[in-house]
Amino acid sequence: MSTTPTLTGQAIGQAHYATRALLERAVAPLGVSFGQVLALNVLAAGPVEPAHLVRRITSTLKVDEPAVHEVIASLVDADLAHLDEASVRLTDTGRATQARIADAAAGITTRLYGDIPADEASAAARVLTLITQRANAELAATPA
Known part of the structure; x- marks a missing residue:
């Protein structure tokens, strides 16, 4: 007997971790971590202020600022990004790596979501989006 799936944090988490595992496997040959992938994706839109990149990644990954500074330093060390006082930007190597990411x-998205009817997606x-907004509001309202 089949039951209708229930929307829970566990179901959402399982989908997230399964998808993340596919992406991490796909980018492993590039030698980049998941945090680096997120930072490279932000930087693909153009140079950003370091503080903006830190806020963006801390809010996405729910990690502390020192962890994001480590990600930025690792991108600089790998010649994927350039950091100065005013901005963080991709290097040519970083742009090529981000394009491969x-x-x-895109391939993973097509395989996993491509045949889902548009109204259901x-x-x-x-x-x-609503669940994320609610969770973020609750996180902001309560001390760590």
């Missing part, structure tokens, strides 16, 4: 992510996106 984007290609890998849209409804799922709305629900997940």
